[in-house]
Amino acid sequence: MQTLIANAAQQASQNISGIPAYSEDVSIWHQMSNALHQSIYRVLTLLIAVLPGILAFFVALVVFTVAGAAISSILRRTLTWIKLDLRIARKGGTDWSPSTSPTDIIARASFWICVVLGLIIGVSAFDTSYATGTALPISLLPYLTHAVGAALLLIAGIIIARFLARSVLISAVNAQLQYSRFLSLGVKWLVLVLTAAMVLDHLQVGGNVVELAFGILFGGIVLTLSLAVGLGSRDLVSRSLESRVEHTGERMHIPDEPANTSSSIRHF
Amino acid sequence: MATANPIPDDTSIATHATADLVVFVTAMAAEEFKGTLANLEATFPAESIIVSTQNALPADFQTPLRIVPLPQTNPLWMLKASDFVAAAQCGLEHEAKAILILGPGADSLSPLSLRRLAEAVLTASIDLVVPHYSIAAHAGLINSAILYPLTRAAFASRVRFPLSIDLGLSTRMAERLAAVAQRVPPFSQSETLLWPVNEAVAAGFTLEEVDVGARSLPQPSDPDVNSILALVTGSLFADLEAKAALWQRPRRAPLIRRPQAEPTASGGTADVPRMVAAFRLATANLQEIWSLVLSPNSLLMLKRCSVLEAAEFRMPDNLWARIVFDFLIAYRLRTINRGHLLGAMIPLYLAWVAGHINVTASGTPAERHIEAVAAAFEADKPYLVARWRWPDRFNS
Numbered sequence: 106m107q108t109l110i111a112n113a114a115q116q117a118s119q120n121i122s123g124i125p126a127y128s129e130d131v132s133i134w135h136q137m138s139n140a141l142h143q144s145i146y147r148v149l150t151l152l153i154a155v156l157p158g159i160l161a162f163f164v165a166l167v168v169f170t171v172a173g174a175a176i177s178s179i180l181r182r183t184l185t186w187i188k189l190d191l192r193i194a195r196k197g198g199t200d201w202s203p204s205t206s207p208t209d210i211i212a213r214a215s216f217w218i219c220v221v222l223g224l225i226i227g228v229s230a231f232d233t234s235y236a237t238g239t240a241l242p243i244s245l246l247p248y249l250t251h252a253v254g255a256a257l258l259l260i261a262g263i264i265i266a267r268f269l270a271r272s273v274l275i276s277a278v279n280a281q282l283q284y285s286r287f288l289s290l291g292v293k294w295l296v297l298v299l300t301a302a303m304v305l306d307h308l309q310v311g312g313n314v315v316e317l318a319f320g321i322l323f324g325g326i327v328l329t330l331s332l333a334v335g336l337g338s339r340d341l342v343s344r345s346l347e348s349r350v351e352h353t354g355e356r357m358h359i360p361d362e363p364a365n366t367s368s369s370i371r372h373f
Numbered sequence: 374m375a376t377a378n379p380i381p382d383d384t385s386i387a388t389h390a391t392a393d394l395v396v397f398v399t400a401m402a403a404e405e406f407k408g409t410l411a412n413l414e415a416t417f418p419a420e421s422i423i424v425s426t427q428n429a430l431p432a433d434f435q436t437p438l439r440i441v442p443l444p445q446t447n448p449l450w451m452l453k454a455s456d457f458v459a460a461a462q463c464g465l466e467h468e469a470k471a472i473l474i475l476g477p478g479a480d481s482l483s484p485l486s487l488r489r490l491a492e493a494v495l496t497a498s499i500d501l502v503v504p505h506y507s508i509a510a511h512a513g514l515i516n517s518a519i520l521y522p523l524t525r526a527a528f529a530s531r532v533r534f535p536l537s538i539d540l541g542l543s544t545r546m547a548e549r550l551a552a553v554a555q556r557v558p559p560f561s562q563s564e565t566l567l568w569p570v571n572e573a574v575a576a577g578f579t580l581e582e583v584d585v586g587a588r589s590l591p592q593p594s595d596p597d598v599n600s601i602l603a604l605v606t607g608s609l610f611a612d613l614e615a616k617a618a619l620w621q622r623p624r625r626a627p628l629i630r631r632p633q634a635e636p637t638a639s640g641g642t643a644d645v646p647r648m649v650a651a652f653r654l655a656t657a658n659l660q661e662i663w664s665l666v667l668s669p670n671s672l673l674m675l676k677r678c679s680v681l682e683a684a685e686f687r688m689p690d691n692l693w694a695r696i697v698f699d700f701l702i703a704y705r706l707r708t709i710n711r712g713h714l715l716g717a718m719i720p721l722y723l724a725w726v727a728g729h730i731n732v733t734a735s736g737t738p739a740e741r742h743i744e745a746v747a748a749a750f751e752a753d754k755p756y757l758v759a760r761w762r763w764p765d766r767f768n769s
Contacts, residue, residue, distance in 0.1 A: 275716035278655045285658050371512040372598045
């Protein structure tokens, strides 16, 4: 019995010692290495596929920008030499500011036309080369195009917000509203919030959460303003409406005096 | 209510007639038109003039004047571009030597005034005759604050009312104004103002100012000062922008002796606190916008003005001149949106009005103060010319 047990133990120990101790590790590293190699291969393949396109894009942009600068410079010198501004001013009786003279406008237009042309040709080249690499799944490049659109949206939103804020501020100050700055800031942030929501939506970030949050925020601001106007200026609004109704019939006549000034002051 | 009939058929012969003087009467209320015709009858022999009008002759009104009907339009408070075209055409058709344009409310012009306006063109061979109205001390304030001083500084013209609604024109002056008016797009003909004085100076024509006494001036249908100031000042700024090459040349304004009779200052001080409050509110809120337009020195002076009590409030003449020049430069450079720019000017204009009322209330005749403002504009013209040519820097 003891010999049987001893034999079994010996066999077991032999079996254990017979299996290579690193065989599992080698398999994992091998798998990881394979995965990394394949990933690098995919990325490099994609880069190789799109790199000529990127290079073509930049080359086209640089070449056309340089060409545009050259054409613009030649045009500017030629038009200055033939005194185009002076001729037009004499003919039309108009004086031009330095930044809006016909020469400057033509020179700048030619430059930017070349730049835009280079941009279109570059994008076209990039598009062609990218189409060959679309077999490789990658989500970064389409996302980049969305990012460009979102950036344009953001810029437009900021410009509109500033314009509207300024309009509201000036109108409110001229209407002698004490809370002019508050109104202006409110309008500015309303537009900026709207822009931010549109940008996030364009980037497909946040999904429904952004829409929901924007709806709540925007609705809340509008409701707050409505309540503020409705409750705070109730009398003012009713008086204004009443006076409008009363004066509707008098609008056909030219008034003798402005209504918002005293009898002794006439601005015109 | 008087029924308005078309012009009687027998007057249509006037379309083929000739006369030395053609009187162009713009659209106005029926009573005003009747009064104007009565004054014309009293001033000129019926056979010596032709009246061309956009008004319908009331049925119960008989006149020996030869009347040429024109398509009727709605009355406006100013002369519109199409009026100049129509007036020039009438003058040409009737081989007139002089054209008299009469705006709304012309019935308040005396026969003597009408004669003076016409004779200056007919006998003295003046190309443009502009009336000098006697108005109340606190009337025509946009004209006194901006139009007159700026026109005087730029074109060296002492015409007190550059945007007059009654004019005497020679045929060549009428043709020039019509040519300018025809360049205006049709859709904006009723909103575009023409500046006859500027055109006369640009063309090298002779112009003269004639004292016509008191006249009721029609007011804009929209009495809001914001829209009036933006319309009138924006139009003058645009005209100055178009004629920059002309007014940058140095000129000397002719000396004109005006009648010493001063209209008495009549009230208005009640409005001063409101206008000063509007200015203070703007000082607190529009600094960001003003700083894009005005020089640091002007901003500092405005801040000092804003702490003055309403009764003590004054806008220094040189500061006001500098403000208007800076706004003109910003208008030309489009530093900010032009609508915003002119909107931001309104509180400053109200501040000038408040200061002007205080000055007149202290005993200084209104005309003397207005002349002092105009002199300040003239004195500071080198600044305007310098910044027009090199706009990127504030000289002081």
